Amino acid sequence: MSRAAKGSWKCLDCKSYVACTKGDLAELLKHFEEKMNEGMRQALRSEIGEQVKRLETKITSIETSLLALESKHDVVQRQLDDISRDLSERKGMGLVERVDKLELDIAAIRSSTPGSGTLSPSGFQLETIMSEMKERQRRANxxxxxxxxxxxxxxxxxxxxxxxxxxxxxxxxxxxxxxxxxxxxxxxxxxxxxxxxxxxxxxxxxxxxxxxxxxxxxxxxxxxxxxxxNTPAQHKYMAELRLTLREKQDRGETDITIKYVSGVPTIVPSATHPSTSGGTKTLNQGLGQS
The missing domain is CATH 3.30.70 (Alpha-Beta Plaits)
Incomplete structure (x- = not known):
């Protein structure tokens, strides 16, 4: 088709020239922008949705960790309360009894040398006591x-x-x-x-x-x-204490029992109650359980 023919060509239906107007371009651009904006919005919504899911997962994990920490905190707090109570009960208690016991031990060591007012030169009993103290310390844990x-x-x-x-x-x-x-x-x-x-x-x-x-x-x-x-000496002491208790009970002293006084098993009246000043603690029926 010649250039002149192309320039004079008309639509057979409407007999008008076919031309692209500015309005058509504007509409096309508007449609393109809408499609682009919709695509970007969908991409953003998808990305935001993924971010929200990840944040929710992290928040759930943090909440779980906090619950676990709270549980451990409660356990630690109970332990601290128990330790605090034990310290309060033991603070300053039993000092008189312990001093009395030390005086008795010293008197026993002195009596090992007849007529002597000083410690036995042999030091045998001292070595025995020191050995027992070390053994108890070794077993303390x-x-x-x-x-x-x-x-x-x-x-x-x-x-x-x-x-x-x-x-x-x-x-x-x-x-x-x-x-x-x-x-x-x-x-x-x-x-x-x-x-x-x-x-x-x-x-x-x-x-x-x-x-x-x-x-x-x-x-x-x-x-x-x-x-x-317990050390062998402690077991021996407990066995002797049980025997003494039984002998006393056989003689009619029924209102007595064995209790811990400042950590030492002792025969005391059954009516004795635990107190912070005396440091008294009931020994179980088994008498071997501390």
């Missing part, structure tokens, strides 16, 4: 748990984990949290299929030992069968 099932796991690590899990279950009932407080565990005696060996547990410090024993004493009934790690 120990607890002995009875009736803890012996694990049948093959590895020692697995057996220890089983035993710790069993103890933690019992301690949880006492609201005592000893996480990371256990230093080591070991069984006392040789393996015997007919009985369960006692479990010796060494704690990081003696305060953990006190928390376990104190919380278990307050439970009724007792949750755990646990004792302190």
């Amino acid at each position: 120990n607890l002995i748990f009875h009736d803890v099932p012996e694990s049948t796991a093959e590895s020692m690590a697995a057996r220890i984990n089983d035993e710790i899990a069993y103890l933690n279950n019992g301690l949880a009932k006492l609201n005592v949290d000893l996480q990371d407080m256990v230093v080591k565990t070991s069984r006392i005696g040789k393996p015997d299929p007919s009985k369960v060996r006692p479990l010796l547990v060494t704690m990081r410090d003696s305060s953990a030992v006190s928390r376990v024993l104190s919380s278990n004493r307050k439970a009724n009934p007792r949750v755990l069968s646990v004792t302190s790690d």
Whole structure:
């Protein structure tokens, strides 16, 4: 088609020239902008939605962590309250009794040399006393748990984990949290299929030992069968004290019992109640549980 023909071409229907007007361009641009804006809005909405979901997940995680921290805070607060009560009860109590006992010990040592008013030169009893003090100090961080099932796991690590899990279950009932407080565990005696060996547990410090024993004493009934790690001398003293108690009761002194006075088992009247001034604490029927 020639240039002249192209220039004179008309639409057969309307007999008018076909031309693109400014209005058509404006409408086209407007439609294009609307499509672009809608696409951008959808992309932004999608991105914002993803960000909101991620934020909600993080918030949920933070809330869970806060709840766990609050729970641990409650446990720590209860432990601090128990320690504070124990310190308040023990502060200044039993000093007279302890001084009296020291005076009796010194008198006994002096009496080892007839007619002497000074300490025995041999020093045998002094060495015995010092040795006993060191042994008690060595055992101060120990607890002995009875009736803890012996694990049948093959590895020692697995057996220890089983035993710790069993103890933690019992301690949880006492609201005592000893996480990371256990230093080591070991069984006392040789393996015997007919009985369960006692479990010796060494704690990081003696305060953990006190928390376990104190919380278990307050439970009724007792949750755990646990004792302190007493020395042979302490066991001997307790056996003699039980014998003395039985002899007194046989003679008609029925209103007496054995209680801890400032940490020392002592025969006292049954009517004696715990007090902050005397430091008196009832010894259990088993008489071996601290």
